[in-house]
Amino acid sequence: MMITGEALIGGLAVKGSEGGQRAFNPATLQYLEPEFHTVGAAQIDLACRLAGAAFDSYRATSDEQRAAFLDAIGEQIMELGEALLERVMAETGLPRARVEGERGRTVGQLQLFANLLREGSWSDLRIDPALPQRQPPRPDLRMRLIGVGPVAVFAASNFPLAFSVAGGDTASALAAGCPVVLKAHWAHPGTSELVGRAIVKAAAICGMPAGVFALLSGSGNTFGAALVAHPAIQAVGFTGSRGGGTALMAVAAARPQPIPVYAEMSSINPVFLLPQALAARAEEIAAGFAASLTMGVGQLCTNPGLVLALDGPDLERFKQAAALALEGGAAGTMLTPGIAENFLGGVHRLADHADVATLALAPQQGGKGAPALFSTSGAAFLARQELAEEVFGPASLVVACRDLAELRQVAESLEGQLTATLQLEPGDYDAARGLLPVLERRVGRILANGFPTGVEVCNAMVHGGPFPATSDGRSTSVGTAAIARFLRPVCYQNLPEALLPAALRDDKLAGAWRRVEGELTCE
Amino acid sequence: MMITGEALIGGLAVKGSEGGQRAFNPATLQYLEPEFHTVGAAQIDLACRLAGAAFDSYRATSDEQRAAFLDAIGEQIMELGEALLERVMAETGLPRARVEGERGRTVGQLQLFANLLREGSWSDLRIDPALPQRQPPRPDLRMRLIGVGPVAVFAASNFPLAFSVAGGDTASALAAGCPVVLKAHWAHPGTSELVGRAIVKAAAICGMPAGVFALLSGSGNTFGAALVAHPAIQAVGFTGSRGGGTALMAVAAARPQPIPVYAEMSSINPVFLLPQALAARAEEIAAGFAASLTMGVGQLCTNPGLVLALDGPDLERFKQAAALALEGGAAGTMLTPGIAENFLGGVHRLADHADVATLALAPQQGGKGAPALFSTSGAAFLARQELAEEVFGPASLVVACRDLAELRQVAESLEGQLTATLQLEPGDYDAARGLLPVLERRVGRILANGFPTGVEVCNAMVHGGPFPATSDGRSTSVGTAAIARFLRPVCYQNLPEALLPAALRDDKLAGAWRRVEGELTCE
CATH class of the missing domain: 3.40.605.10 (Aldehyde Dehydrogenase; Chain A, domain 1)
Incomplete structure (x- = not known):
């Protein structure tokens, strides 16, 4: 099939009436x-x-x-x-x-x-x-x-x-x-x-x-x-x-x-590293995180742009391992020069931010995006709204919280998100129980012991979430x-059988899923 | 239980901090x-x-x-x-x-x-x-x-x-x-x-x-x-x-x-009197219409504020019978002085409109609403947007159309409505088939051979409709x-059984309605 540069209207190819532009590799x-x-x-x-x-x-x-x-x-x-x-x-x-x-x-x-x-x-x-x-x-x-x-x-x-x-x-x-x-x-x-x-x-x-x-x-x-x-x-x-x-x-x-x-x-997809999980698997989680962050050069709606954990030696282990994995990562071609430029701008904003430390920053190149990892404190994150802004690409911010109460406070401060991830072990379940209601109010999908990239197309999937993740949570x-x-309900009252939509006619209902007096049936 | 004039906040009765006003009988x-x-x-x-x-x-x-x-x-x-x-x-x-x-x-x-x-x-x-x-x-x-x-x-x-x-x-x-x-x-x-x-x-x-x-x-x-x-x-x-x-x-x-x-x-709830129905039952339809129009002194969202039919002797029979029934109707107390005042204003706007004839206008009294019936032509209705505005109370406008094409054109000109009603006989089914797709796009509930007032509270009811009937069709x-x-979806991915919401745990699912791989079941 030929590519002609035309629009398709009414089943026909028609040339757009305005100026033209070519695609860019x-x-x-x-x-x-x-x-x-x-x-x-x-x-x-x-x-x-x-x-x-x-x-x-x-x-x-x-x-x-x-x-x-x-x-x-x-x-x-x-x-x-x-x-x-x-x-x-x-x-x-x-x-x-x-x-x-x-x-x-x-x-x-x-x-x-x-x-x-x-x-x-x-x-x-x-x-x-x-x-x-x-x-x-x-x-x-x-x-x-x-x-x-x-x-x-x-x-x-x-x-x-x-x-x-x-x-x-x-x-x-x-x-x-x-x-x-x-x-x-x-x-x-x-x-x-x-x-x-x-x-x-x-x-x-x-x-x-x-x-x-x-x-x-x-x-x-x-x-x-x-x-x-x-x-x-x-x-x-x-x-x-x-x-x-x-x-x-x-x-x-x-x-x-x-x-x-x-x-x-817009979504920064917070990943919570709960204490027992961090103690048990800091390096393993870092490897999975780095892979998720760099997948598709970070250009995924569910990219893990925020990592939340308690400050301490286990978080340091995670930071070091993640920084090591990311620093070696090559810069990848981004989808458009504009996306690459915005990414670079976002990375520089974080790198230059007074309250942010740079953990990993591979050399950036024009048109490409190289992984970047930053860190800040829970207190700084709560005080600085701009730290919660999405940087579209392979960059993430680690927020080191003082204690579980501050972790929860940071969670409560977040805008609506597509996803939230919990890395946890059975010893973390009580902490998770404290976070789950907060996350349910804020996100469309809650994951345990995985990473948010990779959205399964199925019946139970929710790729949504409260504003600004989407306009309609x-x-x-x-x-x-x-x-x-894209649906709305219409009710038909006493319509003669001959005029009812086919699906609602008595002879078509048998075997079809329907609610009769409120009871679901397909008899 | 006493009426104290207080607000109820946090389970307690508290006096409002601002100025007061009393109810009015x-x-x-x-x-x-x-x-x-x-x-x-x-x-x-x-x-x-x-x-x-x-x-x-x-x-x-x-x-x-x-x-x-x-x-x-x-x-x-x-x-x-x-x-x-x-x-x-x-x-x-x-x-x-x-x-x-x-x-x-x-x-x-x-x-x-x-x-x-x-x-x-x-x-x-x-x-x-x-x-x-x-x-x-x-x-x-x-x-x-x-x-x-x-x-x-x-x-x-x-x-x-x-x-x-x-x-x-x-x-x-x-x-x-x-x-x-x-x-x-x-x-x-x-x-x-x-x-x-x-x-x-x-x-x-x-x-x-x-x-x-x-x-x-x-x-x-x-x-x-x-x-x-x-x-x-x-x-x-x-x-x-x-x-x-x-x-x-x-x-x-x-x-x-x-x-x-x-x-x-806002809804004016068009009632379509199709030709065979009008020929067979003009007076009977007029009686039902007058009862519906005056129910609750016309202060119902589903009040039939618009009647659409083909011009001719059968429509004259309807108009005469309806006017007779309404003219004898007493003025009823309206809910508030403001509603009564707005109703009176709306009635006068129609009565004074150059393109509108008055069919019935019982004497209006302060604070009360008496039935009123007006008529106009399809052409005038199409040309005059203000004729489609809701008059909240027992007033209605009959639109006499030249032919079925104009009737359909009038239907296409309507804004979103809560209801549309078809008065029809089997000989009208073809005409109804032409109207139904137009109505489905515009209204929440389509009735045959009834009147729109009286909204059943049940599972199949739709009291809604495209804007401006509602803000969300x-x-x-x-x-x-x-x-x-008031609901939104949340997805849980690989959550441990101990953290899943009770309703989603394997041991609670048996007997509950659910979709497994897309298939509805309550096994």
């Missing part, structure tokens, strides 16, 4: 052909209107039809073969194994949502049958979830496949019956076009309406604001920076009709529960 | 004793901080303990006996039968949420067991829903029991494990204090933490903004005007940590699904 520092033209306001409007026009027919498809569509997208992505892998590597500097793994994850994620549709309980069918003898009589009441409407998805830079064009936001929105208008990330436009064309081809094969998916290229706040402000758009999925996410939240809230925004934004952007973001 | 136009003092900023802060402090211990209670608490609240409300009924009647002008019915509904609603807790599937337990042999190995992942944190609830004026102190918002928040800080509605402060004391007594009997519930009296935007802006508050429930709801949405979105607002605000404020507003 962060490893070779060279620009890549072809030029990608930014779409103009009229093209954004067209894509959104087509999505609005496609909504009713798309959501009227059966669960099996949408499942087959998701499967077909996965197949079309695999059909792209080597051309896709090479373009991803060229545009991101990510190694082949990671790209192949991420492709597998992306296709697996599409299959997971296809299976969810086939299982059926996602639509939360509810039946309260008529009670004609009751005074007053109760009507027949039936409920189901339907899609909220067209969803604007903003692709992330750090997962060019799994959080991009056919990533989790797109898969869950399409599963929910919502057309998707996707804003490609300018860091991997060719990858985006290839995957976008795979979706368009799958839509054609499956007979889906042409407006079900659009791929728009462009960048800048004006572009994003125009998309989020469009009246046809009914929800937003976003993965990126806190600044970008909060800007979209403001646009969505200021609309004549406000809409929900699901932005996954009631949601997850990974795993099957992500579909709930 | 809208039927006798007399003030009622005692004086209720508005709480000051320090008291709001205290109530919110106590709620924050109570959150961890309250959410750690078992489902059965919270169910027993909800049951106890219902029992304590019934214990208030005649004193409660008389105070409600005096403060609202509502007749005894309505007040008794509403008390039954309120207690039944508390029991419904108690039953929901006992059934257990509300917490959406999910288990994806470890796969140690897989490459890479999958950890053990378990998910549950927990409460979002303390909820600020703003009571409504028009349901002094069912949407007030112990109404649906309070019941669903307490069920979810969230402490409630309740802002009483100034239209029924004595009712609020009585019910608030019942909750405080139930909390004491059940051993709940003192911060689990607070009742604050006060009014004005400053009061509401201080409550919603308080850092301990994590969600807001509101029933009231569009202006009030959108003001709270703005405060919530502007917080350093934005929080969700569930505001039920993904939610309902009536029925068991209302609990979802």
Whole structure:
């Protein structure tokens, strides 16, 4: 499949009406052909209107039809073969194994949502049958979830496949019956076009309406604001920076009709090294920590950017071992020059901070990120808000606390996070019991004796958490529960059988998961 | 139980630190004793901080303990006996039968949420067991829903029991494990204090933490903004005007940590009279419509404020019959002088509108609302945005459309609504099929051959709908699904059995509803 630099609107490739830019290879520092033209306001409007026009027919498809569509997208992505892998590597500097793994994850994620549709309980069918003898009589009441409407998805830079064009936001929105208008990330436009064309081809094969998916290229706040402000758009999925996410939240809230925004934004993922675990395994934990911190050159939302422990000789053992492991680490190519520059700025802010000691600082190079480790005290961390700011890349800060009370106080001071990790031994369970309620209030996922990187795509996953980890702590952007973001309930009262949605008709209910008078059943 | 005019904070009655005001009897136009003092900023802060402090211990209670608490609240409300009924009647002008019915509904609603807790599937337990042999190995992942944190609830004026102190918002928040800080509605402060004391007594009997519930009296935007802006508050429930709801949405979105607002605000509840139904039953539909429009002096969120039909002799029959039924209707006492004044203003705006004809206009009296019926054309309705504004009270507008295409166009022009009603016969099904997708996108509940007033409290109910019917179209404020507003997911990865929440431990899972590898089971 050719990369032409075009946008995809209404199932057709169209040249963006605005200026063009080429992709950049962060490893070779060279620009890549072809030029990608930014779409103009009229093209954004067209894509959104087509999505609005496609909504009713798309959501009227059966669960099996949408499942087959998701499967077909996965197949079309695999059909792209080597051309896709090479373009991803060229545009991101990510190694082949990671790209192949991420492709597998992306296709697996599409299959997971296809299976969810086939299982059926996602639509939360509810039946309260008529009670004609009751005074007053109760009507027949039936409920189901339907899609909220067209969803604007903003692709992330750090997962060019799994959080991009056919990533989790797109898969869950399409599963929910919502057309998707996707804003490609300018860091991997060719990858985006290839995957976008795979979706368009799958839509054609499956007979889906042409407006079900659009791929728009462009960048800048004006572009994003125009998309989020469009009246046809009914929800937003976003993965990126806190600044970008909060800007979209403001646009969505200021609309004549406000809409929900699901932005996954910012997290420093605290790792608590409890005393017995530190005493027993300081060096082992340091090795695991260093591996997690440097995975993907630290460009993961769940990167362990904060380590919390009690001050003392065991923490010194951890610091030394971690510093040793990190200092030897080579600088890795970062996804974009901008990310590398921001990382370098963050590292220097910490290195120059009066209350921070530098434990490890491998030589930094332009466009690359080398591991860095710093330390501070609990008291300084509590006093200095800026020490809790995310540094996106392989840098972390160790906070040495005076005692468990201060450790807990530091935990209470944290903003919302995607994850929190406890390194613990049975002797630490009492300390952990004191921390767990604090963490439950603050994070989406709590791990024991592991590291937060590596997000399993499954049913029980929560990749979410209170603000600013996400804009909406009631949601997850990974795993099957992500579909709930794009659904809303509709109740039907005394509707004649002939007019009820198929799923709610008496003859279709047998064997389907549903709640009858509140009782779950699939009889 | 005495009414003292005090607020309830930390389980204690405390006098508000600001100026006082007395309740008003809208039927006798007399003030009622005692004086209720508005709480000051320090008291709001205290109530919110106590709620924050109570959150961890309250959410750690078992489902059965919270169910027993909800049951106890219902029992304590019934214990208030005649004193409660008389105070409600005096403060609202509502007749005894309505007040008794509403008390039954309120207690039944508390029991419904108690039953929901006992059934257990509300917490959406999910288990994806470890796969140690897989490459890479999958950890053990378990998910549950927990409460979002303390909820600020703003009571409504028009349901002094069912949407007030112990109404649906309070019941669903307490069920979810969230402490409630309740802002009483100034239209029924004595009712609020009585019910608030019942909750405080139930909390004491059940051993709940003192911060689990607070009742604050006060009014004005400053009061509401201080409550919603308080850092301990994590969600807001509101029933009231569009202006009030959108003001709270703005405060919530502007917080350093934005929080969700569930505001039920504004709806004109279109009723579609399809041609065959109108031909067959014009007079019968008119009688049912007039009864629905005047129920509770029209002060219901689901009041049928808009009637849509094709122009012609059958619609004339409907108009005449409806006008006749309404013209004879007596003016009823409205809940507050302000509501009566706004209603009168709305009626006059329609009566004086160049594009509107008056069909029925019973003499209006100060403090009372008499039924009013108006008509206009589809073209005028489409051109005049102000004709779609809610007039809260027993007034409705008939829109005569040229043909089915214009009827559908009018439907497409409507903002989000709580309900839409179809009066139809089998010969109308094709027309209904054209309207249903439009309505599904716009409303929370679609009714056939009934009227929208009378909201059943059950599992399948949706009392919600896209903005501005509510601030969040993904939610309902009536029925068991209302609990979802106050819940968020937390995932536990490889947590030792000793530290897992009880509900997720292997030995507690048997018999509980849960999703294992995505499959629902209660084996």
